[in-house]
Amino acid sequence: MKKVISLLFTLLLVLTVAVGCRQNEKSTEISENETVADKTTENTTNNNDTTVNNANNDETMKNTTNNNESKDSKNNEQNTDMFAVPQETDDYRIENSSDPEKVQTLEQHTDSKMFGMDGYLIEGEETKEGEYAAGSSFFIYAKDKKALLIKGIIYLDENYLIFLEEVNKGTPQSQEILSITVKKPFKGQFVKFEDGTDMRNITLLDKEVGLERVTGGEFQQADLNNNTIDIIPPGSTTATTYIIDGVTPESLEWLQKGEKIEYMRGIKNNTVYAVRSAGK
Numbered sequence: 107m108k109k110v111i112s113l114l115f116t117l118l119l120v121l122t123v124a125v126g127c128r129q130n131e132k133s134t135e136i137s138e139n140e141t142v143a144d145k146t147t148e149n150t151t152n153n154n155d156t157t158v159n160n161a162n163n164d165e166t167m168k169n170t171t172n173n174n175e176s177k178d179s180k181n182n183e184q185n186t187d188m189f190a191v192p193q194e195t196d197d198y199r200i201e202n203s204s205d206p207e208k209v210q211t212l213e214q215h216t217d218s219k220m221f222g223m224d225g226y227l228i229e230g231e232e233t234k235e236g237e238y239a240a241g242s243s244f245f246i247y248a249k250d251k252k253a254l255l256i257k258g259i260i261y262l263d264e265n266y267l268i269f270l271e272e273v274n275k276g277t278p279q280s281q282e283i284l285s286i287t288v289k290k291p292f293k294g295q296f297v298k299f300e301d302g303t304d305m306r307n308i309t310l311l312d313k314e315v316g317l318e319r320v321t322g323g324e325f326q327q328a329d330l331n332n333n334t335i336d337i338i339p340p341g342s343t344t345a346t347t348y349i350i351d352g353v354t355p356e357s358l359e360w361l362q363k364g365e366k367i368e369y370m371r372g373i374k375n376n377t378v379y380a381v382r383s384a385g386k
Contacts (some may be wrong), residue, residue: 147230160379190279198263213264220319221376222380224249224352226297237293245270246284246297248303250354253280257300265294272299306352310331315372321384325367328358335378337369346377 110214193200217225230242246268248254254275257269266288273280297305326336326345335353336345348371358381361367366384371377 124201140334142252157184158310158324164283175306182244189277189281191256191259194257197267197289198259199287199289200256201287218316220251220308220380221368222250222353222357222382223306223370224252224309225308225311228295228307228309233291234293238291240289240291241294242288244284244286244288244295244297245271245276246286246309248272248275248282248358249352251275253277255280256284259286260290261290261292264290264292264297265293268295268297270297270299270305315374315377317372317379319368321368321373322368323367324363325365328361330355330358337378348376350378350381352379353381 150159150325168280191200224247226244226246228238228242228244231239233239244266246254249272253273253275255271255273257271259269260267268286273276275282290329296306299305308317320340322340324338326338328335328350334348335348335350335358337348338345361381361383367381368384369378369382370380372379
């Protein structure tokens with residue numbers, strides 16, 4: 107009997123140990139599974155957070171880019187409203203001619219040097235013959251009762267190329283006088299109309315013929331068929347016949363014989379380039 111009880115006790119002990127080990131294994135498995143699940147959940151959450159953050163960042167960058175593009179587009183649109191080309195770039199700046207003070211300054215600048223001549227002047231530091239430093243300016247003048255549209259300004263191979271269109275006075279985006287300040291030195295310039303015609307270089311003409319503004323002359327007559335005008339110069343009693351170049355018929359039609367006038371003439375070539383009543 108003792109042997110049977112001892113055997114049963116031994117068997118029960120074995121069963122108890124076996125059951126205990128089995129429970130420990132399940133507990134360990136559950137614990138490990140819970141840990142893996144927790145880690146998986148944590149990683150998934152972190153990944154989701156990262157994805158959300160990345161998405162938010164992408165959206166923010168997209169919105170910022172769109173906003174910047176919108177602003178740039180708006181600025182460019184505003185930038186070309188006045189002149190049909192950007193008012194300022196890395197190569198040049200067009201002075202704001204809608205500012206009354208700027209207009210007055212330009213007119214005074216023009217009037218102190220010349221009047222009535224269409225073409226362009228270059229002002230600035232001439233580093234060599236015909237070559238100018240950065241900061242120099244082009245002053246461009248339309249014909250009487252006409253205006254100019256800027257079609258393009260290009261800096262290429264140390265030259266400035268300015269393309270213009272002649273339009274009627276009052277045409278949107280057109281100007282009668284243009285002032286363009288350049289930001290780079292240049293060795294040459296080409297100021298042309300769209301059809302390829304060169305605009306008159308008044309600066310070069312002045313060097314060649316010596317332009318002079320004369321006040322107090324006396325108008326006698328004009329012969330448009332022969333492109334001549336008779337004027338009694340100041341201090342003289344006899345008329346001098348001049349060739350006229352670029353003088354519009356409109357500027358002559360209201361002049362009366364004996365009327366006091368002022369005119370632009372070439373000292374070396376006896377040519378008159380502009381005429382107007384001295385009372386204007």
